[in-house]
Amino acid sequence: MESTSFNNQEMKQWGVPSIENLFRDYPQLRMHEADIRTRYGMFEKTKMAIEREEGLDRFTHGYKDFGVVMMEDGRVRCMEWIPNARAVYLKGEFDNWNLISYREVGFGKWELFIPANRDGSCPVGHCSELKIVIETKDNQTIERISPWAKYVVQCDHNQGFKWKFWNPPSSQKFQITHTRPRKPDRLRIYEAHIGIASESCEISTYRYFTSNILPRIRDQGYNSLLLMAVVEHSYYPSWG
Structure with missing residues (x-):
């Protein structure tokens, strides 16, 4: 990760849009100009890094790649961003809680493909429970819910949550029955x-x-x- 610190000369290079209008309306913020310019510079630097690596459009479609996603051919694709892990596994009810290994694909990403059933159906049942198992580089083994989980339920006996794979039959999926509302002239x-x-x-x-x-x-x-x-x-x- 590149450093996001700035010296005074670098800070002045970042032109914050309409910053003088901001100070005119809220003059008390003038004393924080250095912080505002630095934060905006950090934003611009991060945005440029994203554009350089994959582009903002690709970056904002991460939900299509990460988590556990059923593919059109019946396979299940699993991807997580877990930097500094030594090993990553998936386990769940669909496989009697056996560990299935992810493979590291670079930039902290771990990927796993689960083949479809013989009849082409999804190998992971709708609402079956899943867990991610992580082996850390300091020899700890921890279990986690994917931050990309689409459906979790709270346990009755404690404050914990269970991750459920959401893939209902097409007959149960939400059907849009209403027309798109008219776009308002202005937002309220x-x-x-x-x-x-x-x-x-x-x-x-x-x-x-x-x-x-x-x-x-x-x-x-x-x-x-x-x-x-x-x-x-x-x-x-x-x-x-």
Whole structure:
């Protein structure tokens, strides 16, 4: 990883867009100009590194490559970014919890292909449990849920979560039955967190949010939602 530190001369080379407009509206931020320029420079440097290696478009489609993904030919492709690991394995209910080895493919990436069943079907059953096993270079063995997991469920007896492979039959997959809404002339964004939307001391549901909160948001004139913490997390108050 390249250093992201800057000296004063380098810092001045980064032109922060509309920075003087920012200072005109919020003059109290002028005292933080050095930090703002440094942070913007770090952003530009990181963006250029991404563009140089694979491009922003490719970078933002990581969800198509990472995690456990079923392919059109019935195989399952598994990929994780685990730098400094000595070995990585996948285990799960589909294979009686036997360890299957990933192979390192460079840049901290580990890859594994699981062949399709003889009839061409997916070898990993829908909602079967999976785990990643990592051997670290300091001789530790740890189990983890993939950060790219599409579906996890909370254990009844503790705060832990189980990773479930999400691949329902086509008859169960979500079908879009509504037309695309008309694009508004301008955005009026309402920030919401579905899990804490209820007044009760409980984790709220999508059904409650749809029936009780969305109408209130609509009636106040908002036309866009910014949903916080959509991704599940093992410690709920952290918001993921």
